[in-house]
Amino acid sequence: MKKILPPAALAVIVLAGWQIYVAVSGISEQVLPSPVEVARAFVDDAGTLWPAAWTTLSEILAGYAIAAAVGCLLALGLSFSRLAEHATYPWLVISQVVPVPAIAALVVVWAGFGIAAKLVVVALVSFFPIAVNAIDGLRASDPALLEALASLGAGRTAQLRLVRVPTALPYIFSGLRIAAVLAVIGAVFAEWVGSSSGLGYLILTYNNEVATPAEFAAIGVLALIAIALFAAVSALERVALPWRRTTP
Amino acid sequence: MIVCSGLCKSFGATAALADVTLELRAGELVAVVGPSGCGKTTLLRILAGLLEADAGEVARSGRVVYMPQGDSLLPWRRTLANVTVGLELAGVADARGRARAELERFGLAGFERRFPRELSGGMRQRAALLRSFLAPSDALLLDEPFAALDALTREELREWLLEVWQAQRRSVLMVTHDVEEAAFLADRVYVLSARPARVRGIVDVSPVRPREPEQLLGPSREIRALLREEHPVKGHRRASRTVTPAP
Numbered sequence: 400m401k402k403i404l405p406p407a408a409l410a411v412i413v414l415a416g417w418q419i420y421v422a423v424s425g426i427s428e429q430v431l432p433s434p435v436e437v438a439r440a441f442v443d444d445a446g447t448l449w450p451a452a453w454t455t456l457s458e459i460l461a462g463y464a465i466a467a468a469v470g471c472l473l474a475l476g477l478s479f480s481r482l483a484e485h486a487t488y489p490w491l492v493i494s495q496v497v498p499v500p501a502i503a504a505l506v507v508v509w510a511g512f513g514i515a516a517k518l519v520v521v522a523l524v525s526f527f528p529i530a531v532n533a534i535d536g537l538r539a540s541d542p543a544l545l546e547a548l549a550s551l552g553a554g555r556t557a558q559l560r561l562v563r564v565p566t567a568l569p570y571i572f573s574g575l576r577i578a579a580v581l582a583v584i585g586a587v588f589a590e591w592v593g594s595s596s597g598l599g600y601l602i603l604t605y606n607n608e609v610a611t612p613a614e615f616a617a618i619g620v621l622a623l624i625a626i627a628l629f630a631a632v633s634a635l636e637r638v639a640l641p642w643r644r645t646t647p
Numbered sequence: 648m649i650v651c652s653g654l655c656k657s658f659g660a661t662a663a664l665a666d667v668t669l670e671l672r673a674g675e676l677v678a679v680v681g682p683s684g685c686g687k688t689t690l691l692r693i694l695a696g697l698l699e700a701d702a703g704e705v706a707r708s709g710r711v712v713y714m715p716q717g718d719s720l721l722p723w724r725r726t727l728a729n730v731t732v733g734l735e736l737a738g739v740a741d742a743r744g745r746a747r748a749e750l751e752r753f754g755l756a757g758f759e760r761r762f763p764r765e766l767s768g769g770m771r772q773r774a775a776l777l778r779s780f781l782a783p784s785d786a787l788l789l790d791e792p793f794a795a796l797d798a799l800t801r802e803e804l805r806e807w808l809l810e811v812w813q814a815q816r817r818s819v820l821m822v823t824h825d826v827e828e829a830a831f832l833a834d835r836v837y838v839l840s841a842r843p844a845r846v847r848g849i850v851d852v853s854p855v856r857p858r859e860p861e862q863l864l865g866p867s868r869e870i871r872a873l874l875r876e877e878h879p880v881k882g883h884r885r886a887s888r889t890v891t892p893a894p
Contacts, residue, residue, distance in 0.1 A: 550713035552736040565723040
């Protein structure tokens with residue numbers, strides 16, 4: 400409760416200030432709708448917003464799951480070969496700077512306008528932080544711990560299971576949290592460059608129609624999805640890593 | 648159990664071991680004492696087979712378990728799961744049952760569900776020792792097992808280690824920089840020089856146990872004398888090998 404109260408209070412203050420500004424300045428709702436107008440658009444357009452949100456959410460979840468699986472498996476595979484890891488790692492890092500819109504447009508050219516292109520874009524943007532963090536995590540083991548376990552009879556596989564993977568888990572969860580946010584952005588871009596459904600498509604349509612309150616409502620739903628995803632990963636982390644939340 | 652002779656090891660330009668010869672016989676508790684940073688850990692890692700020596704020989708009969716400095720417990724495992732790791736890796740059935748039977752003696756009863764960070768330093772060290780003692784092995788190599796602890800806990804643990812060792816009669820070789828600890832625990836004490844380490848002398852301690860404080864005075868004095876590179880004191884013998892003094 401103590402953790403929720405300050406940000407909630409800040410949100411109320413900002414929303415109130417926004418509402419007052421719109422009322423006092425007399426600004427057109429097509430330029431800046433008031434929170435109340437956005438809320439009204441949200442209720443009025445619920446029939447359009449929810450199916451669109453569902454479409455985008457499924458793209459995000461499926462692409463994200465692919466990225467998580469491939470990223471972790473790649474990192475695990477590379478952990479067996481120092482050379483392969485050295486060859487791959489810098490390119491993984493460099494590939495992160497390629498802008499998402501550029502990838503999205505290209506992927507649509509290759510994969511068409513269907514769901515496949517969206518999955519590829521979402522998976523691509525969320526893949527890199529997961530893979531790079533997993534690789535870092537798998538190399539972060541305490542050498543003393545590895546030696547102690549080796550002396551107790553742990554071979555390479557047992558060391559991986561008992562030391563390296565548990566050490567990597569917090570790193571992987573950091574990657575997963577970053578990727579959760581990127582996945583949402585990726586889905587929007589993928590829909591912008593070629594789609595006829597989803598929240599990204601809806602935002603673009605509302606923008607063309609100058610239906611600004613509805614556009615705000617769609618953006619709000621998108622933000623809610625990102626927050627929920629982020630919170631879900633954090634909750635999963637707390638459950639999966641019980642040794643990190645206990646206090647002496 | 649373990650015999651090594653003429654061990655030399657360098658890391659790049661830094662020589663860690665110049666010429667180390669020592670022996671750990673079955674059922675013995677042997678201490679290696681030397682100034683900080685003299686290469687004691689390197690010696691243990693070579694004896695444990697985790698590191699290759701540049702020169703010299705190591706003969707091991709049976710399995711050797713090495714316990715590094717610091718507790719080296721797995722932070723993600725609760726106490727019981729931590730102490731059973733060695734048994735688990737050896738494929739011993741009923742590892743948990745066997746560990747449970749020892750928890751009392753190791754002062755860990757009631758703490759089996761705690762994570763290492765929820766234990767005190769002394770308990771973590773005891774858990775690490777229990778893990779080492781439970782693992783099927785013929786000799787234990789302990790690297791400064793009590794170094795990270797406060798003086799009071801150290802003294803408690805050293806008495807407790809003696810009890811455990813007397814009950815189990817396992818061969819134990821421990822490295823320490825605490826002279827009294829060595830004199831209190833060991834059958835024999837190898838005194839090492841500063842880096843690169845050579846055996847400067849061997850002090851035999853009377854087999855009487857437990858030793859009263861006044862019985863520690865003689866051996867402690869001898870060990871200190873060797874550490875300070877004084878002339879040989881009555882009652883200790885020089886290392887049998889001729890050693891080249893460090894430059």
